[in-house]
Amino acid sequence: MRLIFAGTPEFAVPCLEACIASDAIVVAVYTQPDRPAGRGRKLTPSPVKQAALAAGIAVEQPESLKSTEARQMLASYQPDLLVVVAYGLILSRKVLATPRLGCWNVHASLLPRWRGAAPIQRAILAGDTESGVDLMQMEAGLDTGPVMLQRRMPIAADETGGSLHDRLSALGAEVLTEGVRRTVAGEALTAMPQHEDGVTYAHKLDKAEARLDLSQTAVALERKVRAFDPWPVAEADVAGEPLRIWAAHAMEGDHHATVGSVLGASRDGIDLACGDGVLRITALQRAGGKRITAADYLNARPELRGPR
Template sequence: MSGQPLRVVFAGTPEFSVPCLEACRTSGAEVVAVYTQPDRPAGRGRKLTPSPVKAAAQAAGIPVEQPESLKSADIQQALAAYRADLMVVVAYGLILPRKVLALPRLGCWNVHASLLPRWRGAAPIQRAILAGDNESGVDLMQMEAGLDTGPVLLERRTPITRQDTGGSLHDRLSALGADVLAEGLRRVATGEVLVPRAQPEEGVTYAHKLDKAEAQLDFSKPAMTLEYQVRAFDPWPVAEGAIAGEALRIWAAHAVDGSPDAVPGTVLGASRDGIDIACGQGALRVTALQRAGGKRITATDYLNARPELRSRA
């Protein structure tokens, strides 16, 4: 390496990617450019808003590129002009053509928020919770043309607890991703060649993009299934269900024992501990919710507005 720092092009877009960008900068690599998605309309005014990665790059004085795609020869030529040793991709949101994958001397690395080959694709964090997985993690992967099919260079693991939500697991995996990326960069900078581990052919699952329609709770399903939904969809798109005829957003809930003879969707009891709703198996105890046009409130506050639901001791 003749003492020169690694020249890195970083490609990422959402908040999840920002710690990885910082890890590139603090690991001793030289981030010569940041690629991120074009500014998108956001908020009530639908004002064009830069991605979190763009904002972080601009604050650090790093050149920012925002092509709509990486397919054209001109775009690829501009990327090649940065003479990167390595391209680091973290939730970028654009497909990298084969020619782009071959541009950097060390190829392209990807930080992926799952234990591959489980949960390849767009929404691995939420899919792991929805499936009831008891473990997740991040893989540092050498990219190839397939969707998250490349060999794994380094890995970090973390348990998924019943307290975890899509938001809490997102934040933990974002930090773990920065940690594993920093280690990989440090080791390569010293001349080490990381040994790639091919992904096994068994156990492949795909984490399809979240659809808002999935957030609707069906109380004929087991309570544990609904608990997974509630936890996975916090903070987006937030689970939805009806309590005693009122459509609500359900922010926090957990499975408890229920009455086997109760009709699914029936309110079994309501107290300061929560509102118990009969399910196909067990009951769902709702502890935080949101009325139409309102803000997130506790079950206790909701019961103050609907005292008729309270259990009569």
């Protein structure tokens, strides 16, 4: 089976590695063009491109797949299957129809919940207790295709966007491995249409969302801190200083203090008054600094220690 893999970020690398390790032949890898990254804004290849080159696989980086030339190049590889994992380009009907077996997508949610760009973070923000991975037959709609395989996974109470990303990435590779193995063996996977009810959309993350509105509940704010680790990282003012908030947890407690005021501070954390409950900050970052514990921060601001 001749397979083309299309993906870009780190999330997709385990799936590419699963395809390489399978009995299919990976004839090409498609990924986004190199983008500026780092302080020097140097053009940097995507994680998928780096993995493909290390494996000696041909790499294609078209700006889009809309042109006739781009589609002809894709067809020239004579793919039986196109596997798409966080590629970043919309595929037209003509592209979807190019491979003999169509196009598969590995999506990090339990469809039809959280279709779209940021299913991992949106699941944490919503307080979901479960997520998973779908192997989906792609069609023209946004994550609307029928599902062939699904694996479920609990979301831990202290889950961050980063930790759930890594666990779902590994789970996606397992699901894809099974799908490719069964297909190479000659089995036709059954594709089940998605339910019409329960559809939600995981809109792309906006850096402006990182600002914590302390009039919200402490529970909602804790979820935001966890969901936005490692990007875009939650932000809040603590006693007049803007900080990035890396870790915090919600605590019960009645108070009549002004929202956002410091209720107390110790080595255990800095307690902020919320619209409902208390948010205890345990790890943070000052402007121009690195991530530190609340205890280290209080060494620089001893005036915050103790109850207020």
